[in-house]
Structures are given as C-alpha cells and as structure tokens.
Amino acid sequence: MRPYLAVARGSTLVSMVYRFGFLAAVLGNVVYLAVAFYLWKAVYGDADTIRGLTFDQTYLYVALGSTLFIVLKTYIDWSLSHEIREGIVAIYLIKPIDFQLYMLASSVGFFLLSVVTVTVPTVLLITLVFGVSLPVSPALALFPLSLLLAFIINFCFDYGVGLSGFYTESIWGISTVKDTLVLVLSGALIPIQFFPDMIRDTLIWLPFQAVYYTPLSLITLPEEGWEHVVRLGVQAGWAVILLAAGRVFYHQAVKVLRIAGG
Amino acid sequence: MAVRSPAEYLRLYFLIEAQYIKARLQYRADFMISSVGMVFSSLATLGVFAVLFNSINELAGWSFMEMVFIYAFYMIAISPMQILFDQFWWLRFDVQQGTFLKYYFRPLNMMFYYVSERFDIKGLTQLVLGIGLLIYSSVQLGLDWTPGRVGILILTVLSASLVQISLVVTAACSAFWIVNSWPVLSLAWKMREFAPYPMTIFSGLMRITFTYILPIGFVAFFPSQLFLRPGSVSSLVYAAPFVGLGLFAITYRVWTHGVNAYTGTGS
Numbered sequence: 001m002r003p004y005l006a007v008a009r010g011s012t013l014v015s016m017v018y019r020f021g022f023l024a025a026v027l028g029n030v031v032y033l034a035v036a037f038y039l040w041k042a043v044y045g046d047a048d049t050i051r052g053l054t055f056d057q058t059y060l061y062v063a064l065g066s067t068l069f070i071v072l073k074t075y076i077d078w079s080l081s082h083e084i085r086e087g088i089v090a091i092y093l094i095k096p097i098d099f100q101l102y103m104l105a106s107s108v109g110f111f112l113l114s115v116v117t118v119t120v121p122t123v124l125l126i127t128l129v130f131g132v133s134l135p136v137s138p139a140l141a142l143f144p145l146s147l148l149l150a151f152i153i154n155f156c157f158d159y160g161v162g163l164s165g166f167y168t169e170s171i172w173g174i175s176t177v178k179d180t181l182v183l184v185l186s187g188a189l190i191p192i193q194f195f196p197d198m199i200r201d202t203l204i205w206l207p208f209q210a211v212y213y214t215p216l217s218l219i220t221l222p223e224e225g226w227e228h229v230v231r232l233g234v235q236a237g238w239a240v241i242l243l244a245a246g247r248v249f250y251h252q253a254v255k256v257l258r259i260a261g262g
Numbered sequence: 263m264a265v266r267s268p269a270e271y272l273r274l275y276f277l278i279e280a281q282y283i284k285a286r287l288q289y290r291a292d293f294m295i296s297s298v299g300m301v302f303s304s305l306a307t308l309g310v311f312a313v314l315f316n317s318i319n320e321l322a323g324w325s326f327m328e329m330v331f332i333y334a335f336y337m338i339a340i341s342p343m344q345i346l347f348d349q350f351w352w353l354r355f356d357v358q359q360g361t362f363l364k365y366y367f368r369p370l371n372m373m374f375y376y377v378s379e380r381f382d383i384k385g386l387t388q389l390v391l392g393i394g395l396l397i398y399s400s401v402q403l404g405l406d407w408t409p410g411r412v413g414i415l416i417l418t419v420l421s422a423s424l425v426q427i428s429l430v431v432t433a434a435c436s437a438f439w440i441v442n443s444w445p446v447l448s449l450a451w452k453m454r455e456f457a458p459y460p461m462t463i464f465s466g467l468m469r470i471t472f473t474y475i476l477p478i479g480f481v482a483f484f485p486s487q488l489f490l491r492p493g494s495v496s497s498l499v500y501a502a503p504f505v506g507l508g509l510f511a512i513t514y515r516v517w518t519h520g521v522n523a524y525t526g527t528g529s
Binding site (some may be wrong): 041173190 | 290291292294295296297298299300302303306308309313314317318321324384415442444445446448449452453455456459460463464465519
C-alpha cells in the first residue's frame with residue numbers, strides 16, 4: 001500500500017501546479033451555475049413540481065452535478081494515451097507495481113484536492129447567492145462512500161479510454177463519445193426523472209447513473225430510504241465489475257505495445 | 263509585407279489545405295472515430311432539450327422545434343471556428359516553444375498563414391448536421407424562405423461565426439502575454455455552450471454580459487429571431503449581421519499587437 005500512498009501524495013502536489021487551469025474550471029462552473037439557475041427558473045415557470053421534483057431539488061441536483069463533473073474528472077484518458085504514444089508507459093511496465101492501482105492512486109490526489117477546493121465554494125454559492133437550501137438527512141451520511149464509488153466508476157471509464165491508446169493514435173473521438181454518454185445518460189445535465197419512463201427504467205441499471213444520480217439523490221431526495229441502499233448496491237456492483245473489466249482490458253491491450261527505441 | 267489579392271489568398275488556401283487533407287486521410291480510422299465523437303457532442307444538448315420538452319410545452323415562449331432551429335443555427339455558426347481556426351488551440355504551445363517564430367518569415371499575412379496550418383475535417387460533420395437540422399426544423403415550422411431571406415441567413419451566419427471566432431481567438435491570443443492561455447481559452451470555449459439558450463430567460467447582469475460584453479447572444483439566439491419571429495424582434499436583433507465584423511476587427515488588432523509584442527520565451 002505504501003508506494004500507492006506516495007503516488008497519491010505526489011499527484012496532489014502536481015495538481016497544485018495547475019491551479020490556474022483549476023481556477024478557470026471553477027469560474028466556468030460559477031457561470032454555468034448562474035445560467036442553470038435562470039434556465040430552470042424558465043423551465044419551471046409557475047409549476048410547483050415537474051415530474052415530482054421541486055425547482056430547489058432540480059437546481060440543487062444540476063448545480064451539484066456540474067460541480068461533480070469537475071471533481072470527478074481524472075484526465076487519465078488523455079495522460080495515459082499520451083504516455084502510450086510517447087512510449088513513456090514503458091517506465092511503469094518495469095516497475096513492480098500494479099498498473100491499474102498506480103493509475104488510480106495518481107488520480108486520487110487531484111480528486112481529494114478538488115473535493116475541498118471546488119465543492120465548498122460551490123455549496124456556499126448555491127445556498128447564499130441563489131438561496132437554495134441543502135437538506136440535511138440521515139442519507140447524507142452515505143454521501144462520502146457513494147462519492148468514492150462514483151469516483152472509482154468514472155476512473156474506470158477514463159482508464160478504459162486511456163488504454164484504447166494502445167490501439168489508436170488519437171483518442172479525441174472516443175473520449176468525446178464517453179464524456180457525452182456519461183453526461184447525458186448519467187443524469188448529470190438533466191435529472192433522470194425527466195426521461196420518459198421506459199428509458200428511465202433502463203438507465204437506472206446502467207453504470208452511467210452510478211456516477212451522478214446515485215450520490216446526488218442522497219442529497220436531493222432526502223425522503224427516500226431503501227431506494228438509496230439499492231442504488232448504492234448497484235453502484236458498488238458496477239465498481240467491482242468495471243475494475244475487473246479494466247484489468248482484463250489492460251492485459252489484452254499491453255500485448256500490442258511496440259515501442260520504437262527512444 | 264507583400265500585398266496579395268484576396269483571390270490569390272483563396273487560391274493559396276485551397277492549395278495548402280488540399281495537401282493537408284491528403285496527409286490527414288492516411289488516418290482514416292481516426293477521422294471516422296472523431297466524426298462519431300463530433301456527432302455525439304453536437305447532439306448532447308439537443309438530446310437534453312428533447313428530454314426537457316417531454317415535460318414542458320415551451321421554454322420562455324419558445325417551442326421545441328424553434329429551439330431545434332436555434333440550435334441548428336448555433337451548430338452552423340460555430341463550425342467555421344472549428345474547421346478553419348482550430349490551429350489557435352496550438353498557439354500557446356507555439357508561443358512557448360518558439361515555433362511561432364517561423365510565421366514571421368513568410369511574405370504572407372501572418373494570421374492567414376497561421377490559420378492555414380490546420381483544416382479540421384471532423385468539423386465538417388458538425389456543419390453538415392447543422393444544415394440538415396436547419397432545413398428539417400424550417401420545414402417543420404413552415405418557415406417562408408424567400409431568396410432575400412436566404413441572403414440574410416448567409417449574412418447572419420457569417421456574422422455569428424465571426425462572433426464565435428473573435429471570442430476564442432482573442433482568448434487564444436492572451437498567450438502572447440501570459441504564455442499558458444489554457445485557462446482563458448477553456449473559459450471562452452465554455453461560454454459557447456450557453457449560446458443556444460433563449461437570452462430572454464436571463465436578467466440583469468447576465469443578460470448585459472451575454473448581449474454586450476461576451477456577446478454569445480449573437481452566436482445563435484438574436485440572429486435566429488430574424489427568421490423565427492420576423493414580425494416581433496427588438497431593434498437589437500438588426501445589429502446581428504454586423505456585430506461579427508466589428509468584433510473581428512478588434513480581435514485582429516489584438517492579434518497584431520500580440521504578434522508585435524512577442525519576443526519569444528527563451529526556449
């Protein structure tokens with residue numbers, strides 16, 4: 001475990017170097033929070049609830065969703081495919097480490113740092129400027145666990161796309177498709193309740209919703225009980241399945257690696 | 263600097279891009295995958311609109327099909343930035359590594375030379391998709407297209423494209439002074455996402471910002487009104503065909519200043 005902790009600590013320090021890029025992401029998110037506020041105000045109009053959700057619930061959901069997007073982004077897909085293309089990946093192959101764990105550890109620092117630096121100001125903004133209150137319920141206690149599982153699942157998506165760099169020169173297309181699928185099907189841009197019933201009933205079993213819908217509903221649907229536990233179970237299941245799938249993919253993909261000197 | 267006629271530049275542009283595209287076509291699979299990515303990212307917001315209108319009938323007085331029209335206009339308007347000016351994403355690296363210096367040594371307009379370095383083929387997917395959606399929504403809405411209206415459409419699309427190009431290129435040019443322009447650039451790039459929303463939903467500071475300061479309202483919403491509601495538009499909308507030119511003139515000045523101020527980073 002010790003080597004991985006060292007990697008995680010190192011990655012936290014490295015991510016502090018990119019603080020201006022980080023600041024821009026936070027600033028962009030603040031503008032998005034304002035746009036979303038007006039957009040959903042216009043959507044709600046005079047309606048008290050749409051699809052069983054109040055404006056406050058929906059706005060809180062969407063606002064925290066876009067914030068989670070920044071927090072959960074690992075950029076492993078870009079860095080890993082870059083390292084494969086440049087042959088840098090060879091360094092990892094000769095080290096006595098587990099590659100997947102190493103990658104996970106190297107993105108956990110950025111994650112932990114952004115949980116604090118992005119989430120805290122966002123929550124303050126939502127509650128103080130936009131006047132939307134954060135409901136406190138027992139379900140909130142499960143949030144850290146659910147957030148961690150969401151991070152692992154999202155890591156698996158990014159890791160899988162990064163590994164595809166073993167097969168293709170540029171991952172722009174694959175990464176864009178992944179980002180879009182996750183954002184739309186996870187209910188990050190629009191709560192899953194808004195989808196037509198049949199699509200919604202399918203989406204809740206897919207891994208995408210486990211990234212945003214599961215942790216966010218712990219906050220926005222405080223009145224639910226067992227439903228949370230079921231969703232957490234589904235989430236944990238997908239985390240295990242995707243971690244295992246990532247290991248299989250890695251062992252297949254690494255076989256095609258050819259490094260031409262350098 | 264040698265003065266060349268626009269026709270000469272156009273001929274040069276085709277010559278350069280023909281070579282560029284030939285080289286790119288070696289990576290056919292990459293083009294296919296990137297195009298699929300482009301389709302996905304283009305249609306994501308539209309998908310959200312579709313889901314949203316499953317629960318509501320109108321958004322600030324605009325129907326779903328009208329939103330599709332505005333979105334199609336938006337897709338067409340942001341395409342020239344993607345297809346023709348994509349090289350500006352690399353400006354920060356060229357400035358940092360000193361590779362930008364080579365652009366000083368050709369008897370060509372520097373911005374032309376810089377822009378000609380890249381032709382983003384996958385952006386054509388977005389353009390074609392946008393045109394298709396514009397035609398589809400026009401038919402569905404029963405819009406009346408006279409030759410005069412088509413002329414205004416071309417003019418307003420060009421103007422809207424220049425708005426998008428100006429915002430992103432100006433942001434990219436900050437590299438001349440701060441080198442790593444990524445934070446500024448990504449922020450400017452994110453702003454475009456808010457262009458297809460009806461600007462009437464915003465109030466106060468937001469509305470002023472999106473109309474006058476970062477005028478993304480002119481990328482899609484204001485010009486679209488000329489076709490969707492020609493009878494009831496605010497006088498501001500008539501500025502739409504001309505805002506782009508003014509903004510681009512400012513951007514060109516920023517670029518010229520940057521080019522003259524740049525001395526290399528020592529690497």
